[in-house]
Amino acid sequence: MEQPKMIDVFIMDKRYRVPAALTVMRAFEYAGYRMVRGAGCRGGFCGACATVYRMTGDSKLYVALACQTVAQDGMRIAQIPSFPANKARYDFATLAADGARLLEIYPELGLCKGCNTCTKACPQELQVMEYIGAALRGDIARTADLAFDCIACGLCTARCPGELTPYHIALLARRLYGAYIAPRSPHLARRVAEIHAGKWDAPVQELQALSVDELKQRYNARDVEK
Numbered sequence: 483m484e485q486p487k488m489i490d491v492f493i494m495d496k497r498y499r500v501p502a503a504l505t506v507m508r509a510f511e512y513a514g515y516r517m518v519r520g521a522g523c524r525g526g527f528c529g530a531c532a533t534v535y536r537m538t539g540d541s542k543l544y545v546a547l548a549c550q551t552v553a554q555d556g557m558r559i560a561q562i563p564s565f566p567a568n569k570a571r572y573d574f575a576t577l578a579a580d581g582a583r584l585l586e587i588y589p590e591l592g593l594c595k596g597c598n599t600c601t602k603a604c605p606q607e608l609q610v611m612e613y614i615g616a617a618l619r620g621d622i623a624r625t626a627d628l629a630f631d632c633i634a635c636g637l638c639t640a641r642c643p644g645e646l647t648p649y650h651i652a653l654l655a656r657r658l659y660g661a662y663i664a665p666r667s668p669h670l671a672r673r674v675a676e677i678h679a680g681k682w683d684a685p686v687q688e689l690q691a692l693s694v695d696e697l698k699q700r701y702n703a704r705d706v707e708k
């Protein structure tokens with residue numbers, strides 16, 4: 483049987499030989515690490531697997547999501563599954579669609595140096611500095627729109643020399659947008675009213691009474707939108 487091509491990766495500065503074509507996350511696991519922290523969805527959505535690396539002989543620091551990035555020969559890797567970022571506390575119910583609140587709640591917005599390091603650090607390739615600029619101007623809708631695909635991996639914060647927390651600022655803007663600015667959905671309101679009126683109680687109770695196998699059968703037989 484043909485042997486897989488092997489490459490060298492350095493995890494926390496220790497060399498491991500792993501098969502080529504594994505993701506960085508799989509390389510960690512092949513090397514014997516158990517991903518208790520630093521792994522979640524494994525599909526590029528949850529932001530739990532923020533990773534920094536250098537290539538041997540290259541001084542540049544690169545960032546990546548471990549579950550989405552193929553390991554390369556000579557990679558020197560460390561994970562940042564959690565970064566101690568400032569997350570402001572606020573009573574969301576007392577807020578309104580007032581863009582000035584972004585700067586009030588996150589005054590460090592004013593410390594942005596315009597260096598664009600945050601944008602370069604984003605594995606989602608978001609225009610982070612641009613949405614920080616929009617937040618500074620109090621433009622909630624623009625901030626929310628530009629940050630829509632943020633998965634809160636925290637790499638922007640880990641690299642920002644102004645010590646901003648772009649992803650928390652973006653989250654606040656998205657929440658404000660969703661609560662106060664986004665057009666209301668009439669069919670959602672209708673469905674919520676139906677739920678409150680008990681229209682769906684019987685179908686839910688029927689599902690609750692099914693065994694796990696019956697639930698699986700129902701799930702597999704469901705209509706799937708093409």
Ligand code: FES
Pocket residue numbers: 520521522523524525526527528529530531547548549550
């Ligand atoms: S594990 Fe969720 S984004 Fe990588």
